[in-house]
Amino acid sequence: MADFEPVLLGRILKKASPSLESYRADGGYRALTKAVNEMTPEKVIEIVKDSGLRGRGGAGFPCGVKWTFLPKNHPGPIYFCVNADESEPGTFNNRILMEEDPHQVLEGIIISCYATRAWKAYIYIRYEYGRAFRALQKAIDEAYAGGLLGRNLFGKGFNLDVYLHRGAGAYICGEETGLIESLEGKRAWPRIKPPFPAVEGAFRKPTVVNNIETVACVTHIIDRGADWFKSMGVPPDPKNPRDVGSYGPKLYCISGHVNKPGCVELPLGVTVHELVERHAGGVWKGRKAKGCIPGGLSMGFLREKEFDTPLDFNGPVKAGCLGLGTAAVIVFDETTSIVDVLHNSCQFFAHESCGQCTPCREGTGWMLKILDRFRRGRGRREDLDILLEVANSIGIIPGTTICGLADGAAWPVKNAITKFRDEFEEYIKSGRKVDSPSFVAAH
Amino acid sequence: MSALTEDLKSQILAYLPRYPSKQAVTLPALHIVHDALRCVPVEAIREIAELLDLSPAEVHDTMSFYGFFRDARNPLGRTRVWICRSLPCMLRGADDLLAQMSVKFGVKPGSTTPDGKISLEFAECIGACEGAPCVLINDEHRLNVTADQVDGLVSELQKKE
Numbered sequence: 001m002a003d004f005e006p007v008l009l010g011r012i013l014k015k016a017s018p019s020l021e022s023y024r025a026d027g028g029y030r031a032l033t034k035a036v037n038e039m040t041p042e043k044v045i046e047i048v049k050d051s052g053l054r055g056r057g058g059a060g061f062p063c064g065v066k067w068t069f070l071p072k073n074h075p076g077p078i079y080f081c082v083n084a085d086e087s088e089p090g091t092f093n094n095r096i097l098m099e100e101d102p103h104q105v106l107e108g109i110i111i112s113c114y115a116t117r118a119w120k121a122y123i124y125i126r127y128e129y130g131r132a133f134r135a136l137q138k139a140i141d142e143a144y145a146g147g148l149l150g151r152n153l154f155g156k157g158f159n160l161d162v163y164l165h166r167g168a169g170a171y172i173c174g175e176e177t178g179l180i181e182s183l184e185g186k187r188a189w190p191r192i193k194p195p196f197p198a199v200e201g202a203f204r205k206p207t208v209v210n211n212i213e214t215v216a217c218v219t220h221i222i223d224r225g226a227d228w229f230k231s232m233g234v235p236p237d238p239k240n241p242r243d244v245g246s247y248g249p250k251l252y253c254i255s256g257h258v259n260k261p262g263c264v265e266l267p268l269g270v271t272v273h274e275l276v277e278r279h280a281g282g283v284w285k286g287r288k289a290k291g292c293i294p295g296g297l298s299m300g301f302l303r304e305k306e307f308d309t310p311l312d313f314n315g316p317v318k319a320g321c322l323g324l325g326t327a328a329v330i331v332f333d334e335t336t337s338i339v340d341v342l343h344n345s346c347q348f349f350a351h352e353s354c355g356q357c358t359p360c361r362e363g364t365g366w367m368l369k370i371l372d373r374f375r376r377g378r379g380r381r382e383d384l385d386i387l388l389e390v391a392n393s394i395g396i397i398p399g400t401t402i403c404g405l406a407d408g409a410a411w412p413v414k415n416a417i418t419k420f421r422d423e424f425e426e427y428i429k430s431g432r433k434v435d436s437p438s439f440v441a442a443h
Numbered sequence: 444m445s446a447l448t449e450d451l452k453s454q455i456l457a458y459l460p461r462y463p464s465k466q467a468v469t470l471p472a473l474h475i476v477h478d479a480l481r482c483v484p485v486e487a488i489r490e491i492a493e494l495l496d497l498s499p500a501e502v503h504d505t506m507s508f509y510g511f512f513r514d515a516r517n518p519l520g521r522t523r524v525w526i527c528r529s530l531p532c533m534l535r536g537a538d539d540l541l542a543q544m545s546v547k548f549g550v551k552p553g554s555t556t557p558d559g560k561i562s563l564e565f566a567e568c569i570g571a572c573e574g575a576p577c578v579l580i581n582d583e584h585r586l587n588v589t590a591d592q593v594d595g596l597v598s599e600l601q602k603k604e
Contacts, residue, residue, distance in 0.1 A: 077463070089529040089568035127474075127511065128525075128569045130582025163461045166474060168509035171567065185469030185495075187508035203463045255531035255572035262573045297530060297568075328572070330531050344530045348567055354508075 004232070006265040007220050007249055008213070012100045018135055020142040023103035029148060031223035035111050036154045039222075044115035048218060050226035052233075052247040057083055057174070057211030058296065058325045059404075060313045062244055063218070067116050069198035070206050079202040080118035081183065081209040082109055084125040084132070085167055085174040088296035089348060090328035093251035093263050094212035098125070098132035102139035106162070108215030110148060111222055113160050116208050121162045124179050127169055137164055171352035175403045176209040177201075178354065189356040190403035213251055221248075232267035234312040246312035246324075253328040254280040257289070257336070269315070273307040275329055287333040291419070295325030297345055298408025300415035304334075320418070322411040338420040339427050340434070342412060343371040349409030360406035363394040367413055379428035384417050391417075446486035451479055455494055465495040469505050473512055482518035520555040520562040522603050525579040528565045531572035540576045540588060541565055547597045561600055 006013055016022050023029070035044050049064025070078060082105075086094040097105055109121050125133050140162050143149045151159050170188050172178040177191035180202045201207020221229050233247035246268040252275055255261045259281030266279070272292055276282060283289045289304045294311060300321040302309055309319045316324050332341055346368040353364045367390055370383050391414045394400055395407035417424060447455075455472040462468060472491045476483050483506055485499075492499040506512045513519050526541040541552065548556050548563055555562040571577040574586020580600070588596060 086570050087568060090531050090572050091568075092570045092572050095570050126570070127582060128566070128579055128584075131584070133582070161461075166470065168470060168473070168511035169566075170509050170511075182470065183467060184464060185466035185505055186501075187505055203467075205463075253572065255575060256534045261531075261575065293530070330534070330572070332534055336534065340533075341530065344528075344533050348529055351567055 004249075004267055008097065008104070008216050008251060009263070009265045011104065012096065016101070018100060018102055018139065020103055020139065020146055023101070027223075028103055029107055031219050032107050032111050032114075032148070033154070035114055035222050036156055036158060041115045041117055044111065044222065047226050048115065048221055051221045051229040052226075052245050053214065053217050053221060053229065054244070054246065054313060055211055056213035056217065056250070056326070058088065058298075058323075060324060063210065063214055066198065066210075067112075067208060069196060070116055070208065071199065074117075074206055076117065076119060077203075077205055078116060078118045079205055079207040080109065080113045080116060080121040081176075081179060081197075081202060081207060082121060082123040082215060083174060083176065083179055083209055083211045084123050084129070085179060086129075086212070086326075087126055087171040087174050087352075088298065088326045088328060090255050090293060090330040091253055091296050091326040092255075092328075093253050093326075095129055095132050096263050097212055097216055097251075098129065099135050102132075102135045103143070104216050104219055105136070105212055106139050106143055106148075108217070108219040109162060110143075110160060112208070112210060112215050112218050114158060118208065119159055119161070121160065122165045122183055122202070123162065124165050124167060124173065124183055126167045126173070133164060133166060140164070170354070171348075172354040172403075172405060175405065178403065179209060180207065187354070189354055190405075192402055217248060234269040234310065234314075237314055240314070243314060246314065250311075250327050252279075252311065253326070254331070255328070256292070256331040257284045257287070257333040258282065258331050259284050269310045269312040271308050271310050271315075272302060272329060275311070276307065276331055280331075283331060283333055285333070287335065289331050290334045290336055290338070291332060293328070293330040293412070294319075294321050295323065296328045297330070297348060298405075298411060299323055299325040300411040301419055303419050320415060322407060337427070338416055338423050339371070339374050342416045343368075343375055345412040345416075346371045346409070349405065353405060353409070357401040357403075357406070359394040359400040360409065363390045363406060364409045366390055367409070374424075374427060375434040377431040377433040379431075381425065381428060383428070384421065384424055387413055388417055444486075445490065446480070446484050447476065447490045448479075451475060452490075452494060455491065466497055466501070468495055469497070469502055470509075473502075473506055473509075477512050477519075480518070481520070482513040482515050484515040517553075518555070520559050522560060522600055523562045523564060523581055524600060525564045525566035525569060526552070527567070527569045527571075527575070527577050527579070529568035531568070532575040532577060535575040536590065537576040539590065540578075540593070543590065543593050544597070547593065560603075 053063045054060040178188040182188035197207040236243040236245040294316040350364040350368040391410035571584040
């Protein structure tokens with residue numbers, strides 16, 4: 001692994017200019033030219049499928065397979081939505097890609113649209129990413145001027161328009177059908193599936209929704225080939241017939257109580273321990289870690305003794321977490337109260353539940369109220385079981401909600417109580433109170 | 444009297460060719476109005492609805508879903524300052540930062556200073572966790588806002604036009 005050279009961050013680490021000219025000088029748009037001139041759309045899909053690329057936005061669904069769900073010989077239009085609503089706490093890799101190397105992202109979008117025969121692409125970007133919005137807009141303008149967007153591209157009758165669409169501060173817009181509803185100008189209430197977006201998505205037409213990092217990977221897969229992508233990462237688990245492997249490079253975000261928080265690119269499968277010690281300068285203030293979140297807040301918790309967990313698509317699941325998620329690791333040190341961490345998590349999900357499904361809307365609120373009660377010194381022992389009961393009753397897994405937000409709200413609760421039960425019991429017994437200004441606890 | 448100037452209306456209409464439905468222009472229209480007027484008054488909702496062939500209730504439904512947009516009872520100040528409170532920032536002092544900013548500006552999150560300069564908000568993760576605690580000034584991040592930087596940031600924001 002010592003000889004791994006970052007690809008997605010390649011130009012960013014060199015501090016290369018985000019301009020079209022600089023991007024081209026570094027070989028940019030070579031992959032697009034190759035795809036359009038030498039490959040049919042079907043061939044591009046085949047290569048992406050062969051590469052084993054799985055969606056980087058959280059769910060890890062195989063990207064090429066998703067594309068094949070589009071109806072064949074559809075008269076169009078087909079829409080391509082790029083999910084740049086990155087809002088999972090701890091995650092900021094998409095922001096870095098868009099701010100610092102927007103043409104890499106745009107090239108991936110254009111190749112993906114060529115492959116899926118989409119005529120229009122909407123980049124749904126969260127409002128908070130103002131710099132990324134402006135960087136991408138500039139890149140789009142340059143691409144139109146440079147004949148990379150517009151009509152009859154490369155003289156092949158390939159038409160494509162790319163538009164930026166700004167969100168308005170709602171986490172749920174990162175859920176693909178919530179994103180589509182929001183794009184259509186409605187409240188971002190996720191849709192019941194099926195129909196899946198590939199059949200009936202934006203504006204009732206076939207639609208693909210892919211994450212920013214996923215489309216950036218597409219650029220390099222076309223440039224370097226499926227075998228190159230597959231030379232990195234973790235092959236399928238032979239004991240799990242449904243596992244399709246975890247291939248390619250991944251952008252890992254590391255934040256919280258480490259000396260050097262940041263975003264690093266590594267082959268899928270690095271362990272938490274290696275990330276923290278080798279790539280984030282270790283735990284801050286010379287302390288030990290108590291635990292971490294392995295892949296964005298909704299994935300749950302790992303204890304320090306589980307830091308040998310490999311961060312591929314399977315590792316966190318084997319350790320009881322929901323999944324790899326966005327591969328955003330948030331470390332907390334031994335002095336941190338797990339009650340405070342879980343309170344913060346519950347506060348987030350209660351704030352961001354979209355309110356459509358009652359179990360999620362009410363359940364996230366109840367869980368937060370119980371955590372608030374703990375922090376007022378009024379916790380009861382039975383509260384832990386009530387918390388678990390609520391957590392086990394909300395989400396797609398128990399079958400009570402339309403989208404996975406509630407599963408993400410429940411998982412930190414389940415993991416925290418299972419893995420740190422002693423600390424909760426001790427906290428409740430002590431009757432400790434958190435001294436915080438009233439508005440900080442407000443939600 | 445019309446809430447939207449001709450200029451605002453034409454900015455909104457310029458978005459129509461981008462989408463196959465007029466309703467899809469709702470969010471862009473709300474952003475345009477909100478930026479210019481610092482809120483979306485009821486009259487503006489009616490006028491957006493008229494431009495997009497929607498019922499005002501549909502525009503209001505979308506607008507009120509996103510906590511982002513302010514109505515005329517609580518308009519934004521010139522600069523909107525969001526303090527992130529999500530886990531990576533909380534672990535590095537966000538609660539104290541929010542409390543400190545609140546004291547310095549003399550307002551609670553969600554409110555605007557009496558001189559109309561600053562609206563203070565808390566935010567859920569703003570996606571700049573490598574620089575926690577971080578804040579968002581309108582739509583630009585400011586990273587690593589540690590306690591010793593608060594005074595400087597506050598006076599910078601108060602001077603901002």
